[in-house]
Amino acid sequence: MEIPPVVPPGRMSALPQTVLGLPDGWLLRPWEPYDAPALVASGTDPDIQHWNRTGRFTEARAEERIARYRANWEAEKAAIWAVAPAAGVPAAGLIGLADLDLPGGSGEILYWLLPAGRGSGVMAGAVARVSRWAFEELGLHRIRITHSVANPASCRIAEKTGFPLEGTMRGALLHADGWHDEHLHARLRTDGPVPT
Incomplete structure (x- = not known):
């Protein structure tokens, strides 16, 4: 007996990539060409480069x-949104959601913030909103x-948004300073409402 796909082919592409509102006027929206400087800036930000593998961008590459x-x-x-203050x-x-396996019903949340957005608490709200959408x-x-065990800020975001720690993946991701163990957090649709 064949197992039917959890998310049927075509469901995601049939959905418009809508704007998702967050508290305090922040929103998640599709990326626009005028956002290219944000990608360029992400490639030169030491914190983003330390914890993510985004690479560097020229305007054209962005x-x-x-x-x-x-x-x-x-x-x-993948489903990738820009995080914008207005x-x-x-x-x-x-x-965004990457590493999507729609037939298997899973994906991984990834995120980063430029210095202008840090400390605002917006990323926890964004993780919760994308989770509800997903x-x-x-x-x-x-x-x-997943995040490096040396990145406690990402651990706090995962826990605050109801993603319990499931374990540690040893030597799971190569960063510029060497191999990092990674925490694995996960949430199921059956876990109840996503905390806001």
Whole structure:
């Protein structure tokens, strides 16, 4: 007997990438060409480069990446939003679902913030909002967050948004300063409402 896909093919691409509102006027919206400087800045920010593998961008490469974000939505490979403090304002960060396995019903949340967005508490709200979208609108069964064990800020975000720690993956990701153990946090759709 064949197991049916958790999320049928075409469901995600049929959904528009809507703007997701957050408290205090922040919003998650599709990336626009005018956000290219935010990607360029992410490539030179030492904290983003330390914890993420985003790489460096020229303006042209950043515009290509933004076009790829849109193409990946259509191809049902990833759902990437810009984190912006208000409508029409350039991005201050990124959040999304990557490593999507729609037939298996899972994906991984990834995120970063430029210095202008840090300390605002916006990322916990963004993780909660994307999680609700992924469970309620897309229909995923399981979402995970992984981060270096040396990054306690990401651990706090995961715990605050109801992603319990499941374990430590030894030597799981190569950073610029060597191999890092990674915490694995995960949440199931059946875990109840996502904390806000």
